[in-house]
Amino acid sequence: MTTEASAGPARAEALYRETVEGLGTVQVRRLDPARDADVVHSWVSEDRARFWGMRETSRAEVREIYEHLDSLTTHHAFMIVLGDEPVMLFQTYEPEADRVSECYEAEPGDVGVHLMIGPARGKPRPGFTAAMLRVLVGHVLADPQVRRIVAEPDVRNAKAIDRLRRTGFELGPEIVLPEIDLPEVFLPEKKARLAILSRETAETLR
Numbered sequence: 001m002t003t004e005a006s007a008g009p010a011r012a013e014a015l016y017r018e019t020v021e022g023l024g025t026v027q028v029r030r031l032d033p034a035r036d037a038d039v040v041h042s043w044v045s046e047d048r049a050r051f052w053g054m055r056e057t058s059r060a061e062v063r064e065i066y067e068h069l070d071s072l073t074t075h076h077a078f079m080i081v082l083g084d085e086p087v088m089l090f091q092t093y094e095p096e097a098d099r100v101s102e103c104y105e106a107e108p109g110d111v112g113v114h115l116m117i118g119p120a121r122g123k124p125r126p127g128f129t130a131a132m133l134r135v136l137v138g139h140v141l142a143d144p145q146v147r148r149i150v151a152e153p154d155v156r157n158a159k160a161i162d163r164l165r166r167t168g169f170e171l172g173p174e175i176v177l178p179e180i181d182l183p184e185v186f187l188p189e190k191k192a193r194l195a196i197l198s199r200e201t202a203e204t205l206r
Contacts, residue, residue, distance in 0.1 A: 014029055015029060015030065018138060022125075026081070027081045028078050028079070029081060030078055031066060031079050031089065033064075036086070040066070043119065044116075051153070051156070051160070069091070074093060075091060075094075076091065087132060088115060088118060088135075089118070091114045092111055092140060094112070098112055099180055100152055103176065103192075104175065109146055111148070112151070137149065141203075148196050151164055151195040153195065161193050168197050171195050176189060176190070176191055
């Protein structure tokens with residue numbers, strides 16, 4: 001596997017790139033609310049995406065949500081693309097600017113992540129999800145200031161929790177993320193499982 005960080009400023013340009021054996025070139029680019037609204041809406045509308053919390057959201061609302069996210073300096077959204085095919089959506093955030101900070105003691109160098117794999121297409125690709133998670137981790141840790149990656153999947157999402165564990169995340173306690181009700185965003189209370197991946201652990205696994 002080879003990796004490369006890219007510094008192109010344009011939204012559609014690759015911010016990070018890996019060549020994954022058996023799959024090909026995988027790139028990370030910023031999510032474009034206008035360009036990607038159709039894809040994201042189709043993903044979040046599926047039953048398998050129920051833990052994402054946007055199943056009843058219209059395409060226009062999806063675009064508005066990500067336009068709001070795009071306006072923030074503390075939260076960012078990205079697409080992982082295999083060839084020309086979007087295959088994973090993920091978001092990063094500064095924990096101190098997020099409700100998760102009420103549930104654990106954030107440390108300098110922490111970056112939070114939310115992630116969702118796109119629907120499977122074509123023939124089964126063994127190891128695909130694990131490879132995409134490694135790309136996500138590689139992109140986040142390309143910033144030398146990042147020391148830990150923090151995740152908080154829904155406590156009912158056993159598959160996601162196990163996937164993070166197998167990626168090297170240390171599972172922490174169950175937490176309750178408080179409800180947020182603002183003009184720009186509404187987030188219901190969420191019971192979650194804290195999971196943290198240190199840079200040191202990640203580097204031993206790559």
